[in-house]
Amino acid sequence: MNKISKKKVFYPIVARLHRYLKSYDREQKLPIGYEDLLHFAESFPYYDKKGKDTLWETVMYEQQEQRELNQGLKVIYAILKTDGDMSVMEHLVVSRIDYCTFGNSHPFRIQIMNQINDNYDYFYVKHADASRVYGLELEHLLSPSRINYLVHGQTLIEEHIAGIPGDVFMNDFLNRPITNKVRIAKEFVKFNERCFVRLLGDMRAYNYVVDITPDFEEEQYRVRAIDFDQQSYEGRKSMYLPQFFKDNNRVVDLVVSLLDKQAIEQYRSEERTLLYRRLRMKTVRYRLKELVDCMRIDTISTQEKVEQLKLELSRHHKTEEFLKCKSMGDLVRLNIKTVLTRDARIASGKFKL
Numbered sequence: 001m002n003k004i005s006k007k008k009v010f011y012p013i014v015a016r017l018h019r020y021l022k023s024y025d026r027e028q029k030l031p032i033g034y035e036d037l038l039h040f041a042e043s044f045p046y047y048d049k050k051g052k053d054t055l056w057e058t059v060m061y062e063q064q065e066q067r068e069l070n071q072g073l074k075v076i077y078a079i080l081k082t083d084g085d086m087s088v089m090e091h092l093v094v095s096r097i098d099y100c101t102f103g104n105s106h107p108f109r110i111q112i113m114n115q116i117n118d119n120y121d122y123f124y125v126k127h128a129d130a131s132r133v134y135g136l137e138l139e140h141l142l143s144p145s146r147i148n149y150l151v152h153g154q155t156l157i158e159e160h161i162a163g164i165p166g167d168v169f170m171n172d173f174l175n176r177p178i179t180n181k182v183r184i185a186k187e188f189v190k191f192n193e194r195c196f197v198r199l200l201g202d203m204r205a206y207n208y209v210v211d212i213t214p215d216f217e218e219e220q221y222r223v224r225a226i227d228f229d230q231q232s233y234e235g236r237k238s239m240y241l242p243q244f245f246k247d248n249n250r251v252v253d254l255v256v257s258l259l260d261k262q263a264i265e266q267y268r269s270e271e272r273t274l275l276y277r278r279l280r281m282k283t284v285r286y287r288l289k290e291l292v293d294c295m296r297i298d299t300i301s302t303q304e305k306v307e308q309l310k311l312e313l314s315r316h317h318k319t320e321e322f323l324k325c326k327s328m329g330d331l332v333r334l335n336i337k338t339v340l341t342r343d344a345r346i347a348s349g350k351f352k353l
Helices: 015-023 063-082 130-142 166-172 181-198 246-258 261-280 282-296 303-317 320-324 328-341
Strands: 042-047 053-060 092-100 108-114 119-127 149-152 155-159 208-214 219-225
Touching (some): 063 092, 063 119, 063 149, 130 155, 130 282, 166 208, 181 261, 261 282, 282 328, 303 320
């Protein structure tokens, strides 16, 4: 069983990372920061439609402060969605602000309502942590999905990632007659590989979502990470493999029962090939190199965890190259490079990072 560190350390965004974010339009001046939202006057538990406590609290502010916050949050939403064009935001209101009391990061969730049709959208305001920012950027560059987020000082704004939380999917959707369990097993194998290659940890069932897309015959699925707090932080290799978390056991059982070793290796290789193709694009490769170079000289974990992980990766890959690594950024770079160059389908191609 994987055991997460009791309290993850928050690492500040250093000047070099700020410069990287600014050069790729990730850094924007924002009217509201995370600290501004902490001054709420009262709160009450938020329950889901089944009456279950969600561990989120809806918060309220003094009247004048509420008006100022609502206007600032609308501006942030406009920057996030329309590059600051407020003309299309006049019919939108901030209908709810929720505060999460669970976990380390304590984010705020902002509900935006369209007054014309009562449609809702969400975004999150969080304390900016370098680990999380590296995780978001690696997800944007290496995964099949694009990520929209903004940073200002030590405040992080994240777009909502739509999907069914993994634990809810397993409880309410996995055993539906129309669910294609082979496709679910396949996507989990690919997700597992994707997390390990870029060293994204803590993919317990509630830290990812399943996006269901109706197809002309059957449904298609994609598993997407939604929490990037544990990017290259833990020292145990198993923390970067979702298959080893006990609350993923039902999906792991599907993989074991429905896929043979040849099929599993095929899907792993498919994911590595897609990753390699993304990296062949010059814009992605150069941007990733710039990010990883920044990450290599940054501190995003303890030296004890770095030492543990480089030993475990050295044993896993059967190479002493990992023992030369000095930081988590070094390990991410070498892990990506090692996994891709050892894949028989792409080893003959040129790959530099």
